[in-house]
Amino acid sequence: MDVQKARERLFAKDETFGYIDRERAIDEFLAKGNVPENQGERYVAALEYMMTQLSPLIIGDDLILGRMAEGPLPYELEYVPGNGFSHVGNPFPPTGGRDGGHMNLNYASLLENGLGGIAAKMEANAKTDTQKKYASLARRAAEAVRGYAARYADEAEKTGRDRAAKALRQVPYGPAYDMFSAVQSIWLVQMILSCATGGRDFAFSRLDVVLMPFYKKEEEDDILEILTALCLKCNEIGGLSSDLSDRMPIPCTSTNNYLMLGGKGAEHALPMSLLFLKAAHAVHLPQPIPAMRMSKDSPMEWKLACAKASQELDGQVAYYNDDVLIPNLIELGYPEEYALNYTMSGCNRVDYPGHRSADGYHNTVGLFLRTYHQEDVHDLDSLIEAFKVNMKWEAETFEGCQLFDPEEDMHFFLESMLLRGCVENVCDLENGGQDMQTVVHNLTGMATIGNSLAAIEKAVYIDKLLTFDELRDLVKNNFEGNPELHQLIRNRYPKYGNDIERVDRWTSIAANIMVDAVRQMNDGRYDRLHIPSLYSLFFHHELGEMIGATPDGRLAGEAISESQSPTYGTDKEGITALLQSVSQLPHNKIGCGGLNVRIEKKLPDEMVVALVDTYFALGGMNMCLTVLNRDTLLAAMEHPEEYQTLCVRIVGYSEVFVRLPDYMKQELLDRTAVAV
Amino acid sequence: MTGKIVRIQRFSTTNGPGLRSTVFVKGCPLTCHWCHNPEMQESKKQLMVYPEQCKACGFCVKTCENGGHSFVDGKHIVDRTNCVLCGKCEQMCPHSAIELAGQDVEASEVLERLLRDRPFYDSSKGGITISGGEPLAQFNFTKELLQLCKAEGLHTCLDTSGWGGRAAELVEWVDLYLWDFKESDPERHKYYTGVELEPILDSLQKMNDAGGKCLLRCPIIPGVNDRDEHLSAIAELANRMPCIQVIDLVPYHRLGVAKADAIGMHQDEFSSLTQEEKDHFLSVVTAKTNTQARWI
Structure with a gap:
């Protein structure tokens, strides 16, 4: 053959x-x-x-x-x-x-x-x-x-x-x-x-x-x-x-x-x-x-x-x-x-x-934002409590699966x-x-929510730069009028994915709220099994376009974080730090979900085994490892005719790189690459 | 004990066996012309500005109280004369184009950070590496850090030029030296690194006699040391010193040029070796020694 x-x-x-x-x-x-x-x-x-x-x-x-x-x-x-x-x-x-x-x-x-x-x-x-x-x-x-x-x-x-x-x-x-x-x-x-x-x-x-x-x-x-x-x-x-x-x-x-x-x-x-x-x-x-x-x-x-x-x-x-x-x-x-x-x-x-299985995607960051801007929310505690209530409602009214009509x-x-x-x-x-009958609930943008909660805590309660309401107004106005603070929060505040305990804890809290809202439905009230998943496929763009700015410095319309990954470009401490952060998520409560990791060049196979083994021993559930060199991707964008067979894989789908739309190509470039 | 470091690199895969974290210390008495970490030569803090990452947003201009940043025709100009190294511009730069290199840390604090990745070291037979800069230029800090790491049972590597004559004193706490051997000709060594060759060879001998083990790491720089006689000398050195487990030939790369620019210095740029040249130099080494040799 x-x-x-x-x-x-x-x-x-x-x-x-x-x-x-x-x-x-x-x-x-x-x-x-x-x-x-x-x-x-x-x-x-x-x-x-x-x-x-x-x-x-x-x-x-x-x-x-x-x-x-x-x-x-x-x-x-x-x-x-x-x-x-x-x-x-x-x-x-x-x-x-x-x-x-x-x-x-x-x-x-x-x-x-x-x-x-x-x-x-x-x-x-x-x-x-x-x-x-x-x-x-x-x-x-x-x-x-x-x-x-x-x-x-x-x-x-x-x-x-x-x-x-x-x-x-x-x-x-x-x-x-x-x-x-x-x-x-x-x-x-x-x-x-x-x-x-x-x-x-x-x-x-x-x-x-x-x-x-x-x-x-x-x-x-x-x-x-x-x-x-x-x-x-x-x-x-x-x-x-x-x-x-x-x-x-x-x-x-x-x-x-x-x-x-x-x-x-x-x-x-x-x-x-x-x-x-x-x-x-x-x-x-x-x-x-x-x-x-x-x-x-x-x-x-x-x-x-x-x-x-x-x-x-x-x-x-x-x-x-x-x-x-x-x-x-x-x-x-x-x-x-x-x-x-x-x-x-x-x-x-x-x-x-x-x-x-049936499935669908929750716009959880949108829900979080609606909660954040609720009138009865006035501090972090009330935000968390209201988000729990709203998330429960979101999960229970999910349109991810039609009921069967016996008639x-x-x-x-x-x-x-x-x-x-x-x-x-x-x-x-x-x-x-x-x-x-099972329904998979894909819960999206958890790093965006975690980073947002961590940013509120730091700006309002730790650094005391402004009040809860002042920050909320600023976020509502897409950070207009205070570019310095926006820059500080967006680019300098600690972000999930760097093995920083405080931020990872907030991301884990966000993920737990979303996951628990789905799990509590398996108490006998429903005739189907509800499976929580921390996963966004490629909908993080579409979902981001629909919503306003978030307290982590993300501007209105920008993509939310993808699946279990940090917001692109914000994990700067290397893959081991990233995996330590991701392992803090409630992997023991979910049925699906994925993490994309791109490394710049091939490692000895033994090293990859050690990496995966350790991440899994820490409690991680899924990892999609891609070896993609930035220079190769850039060359493929410039001379697509020479790279017709360059394939890329992201959790959930596999593509010939040059046939992807431009924004997806750019995203692969932006995806944090771990230099080795 | 406080030391000055530039960064701790986690998931380090080229500084010793397995998955490691590498501590880069600040300060080096050598001035190698091709240095890939020029920001680690000075022992004091330095402001680094990467023009290719700068988007000319002007936050740094507004932030600096001493007029250190300005833009002329869209070009980022750094006036270092009045810079007090406060780091405010680094904090305000949205594009990570400004970095303040150098932080004072306790050895115990470094250990705590290194231990975060212990599960990865254990599963990959990896560990920690102290590099720089020249770790032996901060001898007491380096020693304390190595002792703390060994007390935790971590595998340790020390990446050194051998400067200072005291490398052998650390044998007890160093599982593997990464010994950077740059030039075998004394005059050229002095010219290209700024220090004498002989004390470095003495230091290697002492480490050898004390029972240490090393990977001999030899940067091969076109026009500097890409000579058959240097490669032969490397092989002969390995034959004389049982401490040398493996000879690593390290190809030149240009990383240092941009970093030198970022601290307002100039660094010469060298050409790259071709594959044929690399094959040839490796064969020169392997013809003269049974010690394993490889390009990394």
Whole structure:
């Protein structure tokens, strides 16, 4: 397999093209008429038609089969929020009403049962008429995919690909029987979901564990080639830029394929975990996005492999701390088995295999500001107390998740066949079929709030430069009229991220208030689990634009702090000081959240292991380490044509640097770099 | 015991093994032409102004009571004659373009700050390093700090030129010396560093005899000491001194030029070595000694 050639093909791809077969098939399906009104029936009928229409395309030395035909689109498209563009009248609406995908699929079940076997389970479980009807839709969907796989098998035979032909006559309808058929099965389903029915961010979950039963030591070379092919495939679907930037006129502008590797419960699968990292090195592209689980007991071989990956894959790698996350998830209400097998289902959303969690972002700095300017707030104590009350209200009135209406029409989404609970309950995820409903509350801008509280304390109570009300008026007026004080507070007052006890304590207080407001909802009043997360993805810009100045010297409209990071440029004491500060956050109470760290040059792998180990021993939960040299980034901005393959990773997404919008490029430059 | 330091650098990865914190002391009797920390040569405080970070906002002009800052045609002019080193302009500069280099600290206070990163030292087999400036120029402070660190069980490195002849007295508390060896020709040594070579070699010998261990750190400066005979002399020195565990060849970098500008001094700029030259010089060393040698 010529990886270099495949890479070149990817970078030469015309991103104005769309999935031409798919759009044509939808067009024809709609034009034929007799489109069922019920979403589930419409979906399956459209799927059946599409599975007969997609070309079984094979290019170059494709090993694992399954690719979408792309070309200029003559069809009318409409924007799907959070999901790129789709055909007008698209019979495959995104799940969750907002964005499709963002779930991880139970591929272990796919490999064990096949879609046919899963449909049979649903048929056996179906008791009510509705369930029986739903199971019949699942059966039709399984058969439709089977037909598509058979057409691919024919094409494989014609091109002498006997192994693929044999596999595709069996999977994904039937169980997998070896490593090749297993990966082939997973890929075809992953591609149909991402490109044909159209969603984005379908996570692979713990594929090292899932594929381990098919591992044979003597076949390692072959397995590595199969995994390399899978890693390449992940980059074929969707564009190389994200919805931050250019949009592709296809479903899944930037589908992310998250891959959780290693950690507790995966000890026996270490050979597969290591092979996946090797494949990622061979491909060296933004996808898939490896996330690596780590505990203090993880073997050194794994830790060193992770250190190498996190430095050499242009930082496309995040670490997760098992020793913190597993107990947290159990305490939050996960069953032990789910907690042990935690994975991620998008961005930075921790989840269990075969599940989709809802999520949303709280404008917590906006709430803090509204509290600060409340009439009954007149000192730090009353500010803190009022913020607690308001934060509780904010969490409880959160619109992050729609309630399911049992009276609603029956839905059907293919992905439900790979979600826990939907098979047993014979009920779609959109009708509340999953075995647990969880909502992740992303709490943003905690460093901005912490720095603000610390600044109020210093200016009003320690330095006694002005009264609480005077400072509040100044902040309200965007610090106009007192540039000296503004400068002093903004640039000289101590900031979170420098291992300064007083400021870190305030940031921790802010984070605890936000996190506790979410956790208190898990007291039995609600029918779903509420998971606090200290994470902002890239919304710190958007959220900052909406609000006025903050007491830490941030001016109106400026970005708030990102995820668990300090305000950019304010951590000046080096990475160890930064990690000491961040470790003061209530990591033991949260279920997600991330810290981005950029270092200027590569370190010995042993040193990275020591750094991560120590941070995790201090209680840290997640770290995304990026090795990015400022000069390289500047050169890439000046001569983008020479840096087409420079990838960058930030907690939650992975990008080709030169395709990012300018403000994101600048942010990567501004992100505190740790000189070594 | 009070000492004068410029800063404590945490997450220091190039000043000894593992993850470390490095204390940079202020004051050095040497005047190496290529010094990468020229702000640490003077033992008294100094005002540093970085013109490339200055955005000409004028806060410093308004703040300084002695007329130390002004702008002429947009250029930041510093008049150091009336500067009383009060640091008010540093406090008011929004862009970190002004820095007052030098602070008086107790050794015990430094220890407290160093201990913050103890978990990182322990996990990486790292520790602390005292550098500068010349730590031996503040002998008593350096000794006390080393003793305090050893009492805490920390791994210690002392980065020194060997000046002053007393390095060997600290062997008990120094796990590893980072011995900066600059020039093997006595006359050139005197010319380029301002001090005699012989006392430094004596000091190295004494440290060797006292059972100390060191990394010999050799800055290779084009046009100054990039000669085969100097590289050979380094190898021969390593053969004579069992204390030398590793020879580190250190390439010249220009960091000192901007910092010298910032304190109102001029520093000569040298060229950079090519990869071929680096390979060659390393081979000259390795041909003559079995001691491990490397570029860092």
